[in-house]
Amino acid sequence: MNSEHSRHLAALRAHLAAAGLDGFIIPRADEYLGEYVPPSAERLAWLTGFTGSAGLAIVLAGEAAVFSDGRYTLQLAQETDPALWQRLHIIEDKPEAWLLARAAGKRIGYDPWLISPEGLKRFTGVELVAVETNPVDAIWPDRPAPPLAPAVAHPAPFAGESAAAKRARLAAQLREAGQDAAILTDPASLAWLFNIRGADLEFCPFALGYALLRADASATIFMAPEKLSPDLLAHLGPEVTVLGRAALPGAIAALKGQCVRFDPASQPAWFETALTAAGARLAAGPDPVALPRALKNPTEQAGARAAHQRDGVAMVKFLAWLSTAQGETERSAAARLLGLRAQGALFKGESFPAISGAGEHGAIIHYRVTPESDRPIRPDEVYLIDSGGQYLDGTTDITRTIWTGPSPPPAEVRAHVTRVLAGHIALARAVFPEGVAGAHLDAFARQELWRAGLDYDHGTGHGVGSYLSVHEGPTGISRAAKPVPLAAGMILSNEPGYYLPGAYGIRLENLVLVQQAEFPAARKPFLCFETLTLAPFDRALIDPALLGRDALDWLNAYHARVYDTLAPALDEPARRWLHAATAPI
Secondary structure (H helix, E strand, C coil): CCHHHHHHHHHHHHHHHHCCCCEEEEECCCCCCCCCCCHHHCHHHHHHCCCCCCCEEEEECCCEEEEECHHHHHHHHHHCCCCCCEEEECCCCCHHHHHHHHHCCCEEEECCCCCCHHHHHCCCCCEEEECCCCHHHHCCCCCCCCCCCCCEECCHHHHCCCHHHHHHHHHHHHHHCCCCEEEECCHHHHHHHHCEECCCCCCCCCCCCEEEEECCCCEEEECCHHHCCHHHHHHHCCCEEEECHHHHHHHHHCCCCCEEEECCCCCCHHHHHHHHHHCCEEEECCCCCHHHHHCCCHHHHHHHHHHHHHHHHHHHHHHHHHCCCCCCEHHHHHHHHHHHHHCCCCEEEECCCCEEEEHHHHHCCCCCCCCCCCCECCCCCEEEEEECEEECCEECCEEEEEECCCCCCCHHHHHHHHHHHHHHHHHHCCEEECCCEHHHHHHHHHHHHHHCCCCCCCCCEEECCCCCCCCEEEEEECCCCCCCECCCCCEEEECCEEEECCCEEEECEEEEEEEEECCCCCCCCEEEEEECCCCCCCHHHCCHHHCCHHHHHHHHHHHHHHHHHHHHHCCHHHHHHHHHHCCCC
16 A cells, blocks of 8 residues: 555564564554644554544554554555554454464563553553653654644633632542542643643644642643743633643652542553652542533533534535535535634634545545545435534534435435434433433434444444533443443533445434433432534435334424524525425424
């Protein structure tokens, strides 16, 4: 496939041999272990050619493998050379088993900044060797520089709570747990806790850095000082100190004898090693910011509704335009939608690269169109558009599946879409007691597909931030989701799908807000979902005979709400299109 990647792999093997290492583990991660990484951290892509957002490679002297999940099975096969790499499903062919079968007792290197302690524990039966310098960096001559975009304050009218109040609230929890401090390595946690945002990543408004939160509510941020202006330092206040990254080892060493909260599942292994060497007492526990960040306050909830209303206007304008457009391609359609979003107030950019997939490309779950892969959107095929926006008051994520016409869609396609829609509606209508986690609800969205022997190889829902990451923990709707109960204020996606390789993909996605359900006679609290996303589903792809009366009533009520909410903001042609698109079924 690509001789460049062959050279990269050969150079890495030579470097490992010189260092006395029998192999090396290369996660798709940066030193913050986030989903989105800057170009300087795209080591996996540089080495293998695979550009997906989740993956891991293992290089040995005579073999190499690259792993990813079901979202990227087709992409992995397209982007990597089978002569160089074994391409494996990370669930079905676990990396630790692959490595143990080939390198038992061998010296295997890893970068302690790029993998968590729990991630390391999986690799048993080999001698794991932490390296001081990542060998990929050593052979990457034109590696981009780390980002240095300015950090900016996130205004109180959008945050809904001052940074000082947040620090005080979390510091009280540390004191109650007998902990002196907590390590924070997730840039989303820094963004939320200190009410700051940044532009170090393309789709997440993060200022990359680390922080130490103390039980007295003071904090230290470890971030390149040139990223923080005098105004931002004033915003942070006197209880927050800012130091450069070089000061981090000394600050960790100063924690000797203190009880420090550290999450071995989500934070780099370097911290565990450094804290242990410093003589600190480690208290294993989740990032203390993760759950409070997920529980949107009333200001954030109102902002999400407002952002989704503006986003819905852009989406309806796009769908109306697409209904008569001719000669468009996947790229031109995505560009049109981005341009319409950019017309809305408070828009800051896309929340992820738009997945604009026509026909067979729609079956690639996380397809990303390129100039090379771009193709026309043709008549009488399925077109999938999964996209979202970052607004100062909220983050959006929506997927719609469209039949391009003019002929009616095949019965099989309508049946598949309607089964996906039935699952979407079942989840949207779910009512459940407090204490239920996302894993308990995942089957709601799959039941009608399962009845036909069908399924999809991804989770049904992920958490979504408030002008933060479009993929946010600590909860989700998936069989693999952490057992974190859903709670009022959380925003998640509802996105069942079905994918027929080589033919088409189907996904129907809205964002939902967890709310208290009103049951006066209930003996314990119940929860339900408020649907935030506002855009019609394609009526041409719906077979009413496959939807029960309750599902049809929900769909008609949802479409009526879409029309009533968005029509006043549309011009007459778009309003007429929306009126027809939301007519009762």
